[in-house]
Amino acid sequence: MTKLWVQRLEAPLWSVKYSPRTWNDFVGQDNAIAQLRNLAESGSCPNMILYGPNGTGKTSAAQIFSKALLGDTLAANYKMLNLRDVSDYSIAKAKRDIKDLAKLDRSKRSELDEYMSIVFKEVKAELKAKGQTRDPNKSQLLQGAIRIFASTVTVADAMIKILVLDEADVLTRSMQQALRRTMEIYNEACRFIFTTPTLAGWSPAVISRSLMINFPSPSNDVIVSLVGRIAESERVEVDCAGVNAIARESNGDMRRAINLLQVASAKGKPVTEDGVYACSETILTKGVRNMVSAAIDGSFVIARESLRGLLALEGYSPSDVLLQIERDLLSRPFEPTVLTSLLDRIAEIDYRFIQAQNPFIQITALLASIGRIASVSA
Ligand SMILES: Nc1ncnc2c1ncn2[C@@H]1O[C@H](COP(=O)(O)OP(=O)(O)OP(=O)(O)O)[C@@H](O)[C@H]1O
Numbered sequence: 013m014t015k016l017w018v019q020r021l022e023a024p025l026w027s028v029k030y031s032p033r034t035w036n037d038f039v040g041q042d043n044a045i046a047q048l049r050n051l052a053e054s055g056s057c058p059n060m061i062l063y064g065p066n067g068t069g070k071t072s073a074a075q076i077f078s079k080a081l082l083g084d085t086l087a088a089n090y091k092m093l094n095l096r097d098v099s100d101y102s103i104a105k106a107k108r109d110i111k112d113l114a115k116l117d118r119s120k121r122s123e124l125d126e127y128m129s130i131v132f133k134e135v136k137a138e139l140k141a142k143g144q145t146r147d148p149n150k151s152q153l154l155q156g157a158i159r160i161f162a163s164t165v166t167v168a169d170a171m172i173k174i175l176v177l178d179e180a181d182v183l184t185r186s187m188q189q190a191l192r193r194t195m196e197i198y199n200e201a202c203r204f205i206f207t208t209p210t211l212a213g214w215s216p217a218v219i220s221r222s223l224m225i226n227f228p229s230p231s232n233d234v235i236v237s238l239v240g241r242i243a244e245s246e247r248v249e250v251d252c253a254g255v256n257a258i259a260r261e262s263n264g265d266m267r268r269a270i271n272l273l274q275v276a277s278a279k280g281k282p283v284t285e286d287g288v289y290a291c292s293e294t295i296l297t298k299g300v301r302n303m304v305s306a307a308i309d310g311s312f313v314i315a316r317e318s319l320r321g322l323l324a325l326e327g328y329s330p331s332d333v334l335l336q337i338e339r340d341l342l343s344r345p346f347e348p349t350v351l352t353s354l355l356d357r358i359a360e361i362d363y364r365f366i367q368a369q370n371p372f373i374q375i376t377a378l379l380a381s382i383g384r385i386a387s388v389s390a
């Protein structure tokens with residue numbers, strides 16, 4: 013067992029190994045890729061929002077587009093910031109001096125560590141100039157991280173710089189307002205490419221300044237062809253039922269489909285439908301199933317404790333848990349009217365996540381509603 017894990021951890025992730033390197037490597041997403049390719053070939057780069065579900069190719073496409081447009085000047089004029097990482101970045105870490113960071117071994121400091129150290133220093137100096145002596149807070153750091161790259165002078169012959177703001181759904185409305193001003197001020201020199209799962213919660217002001225490009229959930233056939241292609245390269249034996257099970261279980265997420273193929277083939281045996289189902293069972297799917305079952309049975313305290321375990325002990329994000337609750341409910345044999353009420357509640361909680369301080373309370377309220385709605389229908 014231990015050996016298997018060591019083997020798995022050491023093996024490169026196939027989803028990274030087979031990450032698209034050129035436009036031709038993408039499967040599906042024909043419209044999105046054609047639009048981006050045309051823009052790159054004509055040398056134009058509007059601000060863009062690439063939107064669509066997880067694992068559909070948004071981040072890979074933003075990278076390839078930037079390379080195609082900036083060519084040799086990419087290194088100096090391109091930055092990708094994962095806004096979830098930036099917004100989770102601790103103030104204590106950002107406070108580290110860049111000179112102290114430089115003394116650390118390369119494996120112990122990332123590009124983000126170095127950038128956040130610079131951002132902290134600059135934002136602190138800006139606050140000091142306004143007479144404020146306290147340290148910047150997380151939201152000021154995030155805004156600074158965006159503004160500082162946008163405001164630095166373009167290097168060499170490149171006419172513009174590109175800032176990819178990955179996982180930009182973490183931006184609150186007030187941050188979007190601040191971003192709108194940054195976009196206007198630096199519009200001549202810097203273009204923004206956002207990636208986000210959905211346009212819900214986006215300020216019309218940012219939307220109207222951007223070209224929207226949709227990355228829809230791919231069909232099963234597209235996933236089957238991607239999995240088949242990788243299985244062939246890796247010489248993995250997988251039957252038709254196995255590939256179809258991967259396509260079904262991945263729910264349109266191509267990263268998940270590739271990961272499932274890799275895990276299901278780790279034992280070196282042919283990949284079968286049963287093998288795929290055994291691997292796709294995760295702590296999250298099991299935990300959510302038990303939690304939802306407890307909520308339906310009216311065991312609210314047990315459901316609430318399971319939720320605490322998933323968030324606090326297992327470290328899943330509230331949005332991951334909410335998404336899995338939705339999938340779990342969809343897989344249960346509810347009457348259509350009951351299912352509609354439940355999905356309605358999920359949509360409401362999803363919306364409240366943007367405003368609310370405490371997602372635990374929001375999901376707890378959802379569990380209470382599941383119990384109530386299910387008991388009325390029983
Ligand atoms: N259209 C695609 N064609 C081929 N491979 C894909 C495609 N979309 C995703 N993949 C595979 O999934 C991996 C993840 O893709 P990527 O990070 O670009 O997705 P994403 O849409 O940004 O996902 P997320 O919303 O979770 O950030 C890629 O490295 C690649 O292996």
Ligand SMILES: [Mg+2]
Nearest residue numbers: 070071178207
């Ligand atoms: Mg992404």
